[in-house]
Amino acid sequence: MAKAFASQGDMTDKQISFTEVGRDLYAFTAEGDPNSGVIIGDDSVMVVEAQATPRLAQKVIDCIRQVTDKPITHLALTHYHAVRVLGASAYGAGQILMSDAARGMVAERGQEDWDSEFQRFPRLFQGHESIPGLTWPTTSFTGRMSVFLGNRRVDLMQLGRAHTAGDIVIHVPDENVMFTGDIVEYHSACYCGDGYFADWGGTLDAIKSYGVDAIAPGRGDALMGQDMVNTAIENTRDFVHSTYRPAARVAARGGTLKDAWDAVRAECDPKFADYAIYEHCLPFNVARAYDEARGIAHPRIWTAERDMQMWDDLQG
Template sequence: MSKAFASQGDLTEKTISFTEVGRGLWAFTAEGDPNSGVIIGDDSVMIVEAQATPRLANKVIEKVREVTDKPITHLVMTHYHAVRVLGASAYDAPQVIMSDVTRSMVAERGQEDWDSEFQRFPRLFEGHESIPGLTWPTTTFSDTMTVYLGNRRVDLMHLGRAHTAGDIVIHVPDENVMFTGDIVEYHSACYCGDGHFADWGDTLDEIKWFDVDAIAPGRGDALMGREMVNAAIENTRDFVESTYRPAARVAARGGTLKEAWDAVREACDPKFSDYAIYEHCLPFNVARAYDEARGIDTPRIWTAERDIAMWEQLQG
C-alpha cells in the first residue's frame, strides 16, 4: 500500500460527553467516535449500541452509574458493525435485541467485518483480547417491537434500509426522543460502505415524520431541539446524495473506480472535508456508491484483503 488508511493513523483519545436528551435519556458521545444511548426505565436500563470492545463499553457503564444504579437489562444494536456490537459482554444484559436482518448479517459477514474494521481502525479495538466472540441476539424482530421498562414504553422500528440493510431506530414516546444509529450523523461523515444510497433518503423521511424533540445520532453531538434535529437530517441527506451522484455519473459512462473517487472528492471535499472520520470513510463510500450505481444491490462483503486491494486501486 502506498499509504495507510486515515483511520490507522487516528490514535488520539477523544473527549467523552454524556448529555441528557430527555428525562432519563442520555447520549454518550465522543467527538465522532461511535455513540451509545441510555434509556432509564422505572426499574431497569436499556443501552443502545455496545461499543467495539468491553473496555470501551465499561466507559459507557461508568457514565450510567453516575446517574442510576438500576440494572442493565436490555442491550439494543441498531446494526451489525463490529464497532457497535463487540463490547456487548461487558453489560451482561439478559436481553440482546437486533432486527432479523441484522442477525442474518452477523451470520453472513460478522467475522469478516470484525477483521476488516480491526485492521482499519486499531484505536477503537484497544483491549480487543477481551472480546469473547461475535455478538448474537437473544431476541429479534422484523418491523416493529415494543419493550416496556416498567411504565416507560420503548419502540424499536425498522423504517427502511440506509447505513445497512438491517438498521433500526429506537423511539421513546413519552419524551419524543429517538436514537437513530448511523442513519443520522452530526458533523461526522456517514460510513456508506455497506449502505443503500437509493433508500437512505426515504428512511430519513420516515424519521423526519416523527418530528422528534431530540436525537442521539450515531456519531457526533446530541441533537437538541427540532431545528438542530432537522438540520442534521438534511445535512445527512446532502452527504449521502453528494457522495452517490458523482459516482453514479462516472459509472453510467463506464468510468473507473478511480474516476469515481476523483469525482466524489470534487463534490464532497469543499463541504465535508472537516467532518469527523471523513477521510476514513471516503474510499469505502465511493466503492459502495460505484457498485450500487452499477446495479449491485447487496453490498459486497468487506474483508481485510478487499480493503487493501480497493485502497491500492484508488491510490493508482
C-alpha cells in the same frame, strides 16, 4: 500500498460527553467516535449500542453509574457492525435486541466485518483481547417491537434501509426522543460502505415524520430541539446524495473506480472535509456508490483483503 488508511493513524483519544436528551435519556458521545444511548426505566436500563470492546463499553457503564444504580437489562443494537456490537458482554444484559436482518448479517459477514474494521481503525478496538466472540441477539424481530421498562415504553422499529440492510431506530414516545444509529450523523461523515444510497433518503424522511424533540445520532453531538434535529437530517441527506451522484455519473459513462473517487472528492471535499472520520469513510463510500450505480444491489462483503485491494486501486 502508497499510504495507510487515514483511520490507522488516528490514535488520539476523544473527549467524552454524557448529555441528557430527555427525562432519564442520555447520549454518550465522543467527538465523532461511535455513540451509545441510555434509556432509564422504572426499575432497569436499556443501552443502545455496545461499543467495540468490553473495555470501551466500561466507559459507558461508568457514565450510567453516575446517574443510576438500576441494573442494565436490555441492550439494543441498531445494526451489526463490529464497532457497535462487540463490547456487548460488558453489560451483562439478559436481552440483546437486533433486527432479523441484522442477525442474518452477523451470520453472513460478522467475522469478516470484525477483521476488516479492526485492521482499518485499531484505536476503536482498545482491549480487543477481551472480546469473547461475535455478538448474537437473544431476541430479533422484523418491522417493530416494543419493550417496557416498567411503565416506560420503548419502540424498536425498522423504518427502511440506509446505513445497512438491518438498521433499526429506537424511539421513546413519552419524551419523543429517538436513537438513530448511523442513519443520522452530526458533523461526522456517514459510513456508506454497507449502505443503500437509493433508500437512505426515504428512511430519513420516515425519521423526520416523527417530529422528534431530540436525537442521539450514530456519531457527533446530541441533537437537541427540532431545528438541530432537522439540520442534521438534511446534512446527512446532502452527504449521501453528494457521494452517490458523482459516482453514478462516472459509472454511467463507463469510468473507473479511480474516476469515481476523483469525482466524489471534487463534490464532497469542499463541503465535508472537516467532518469527523471523513477520510476514513471516503474510499468505502466511493466503492459502494460505484457498485450500486452499476447495478450491484446489495453491498459486497468487506474483508481485510478486499479493503487493501480497493485502497491500492484508488491510490494507484
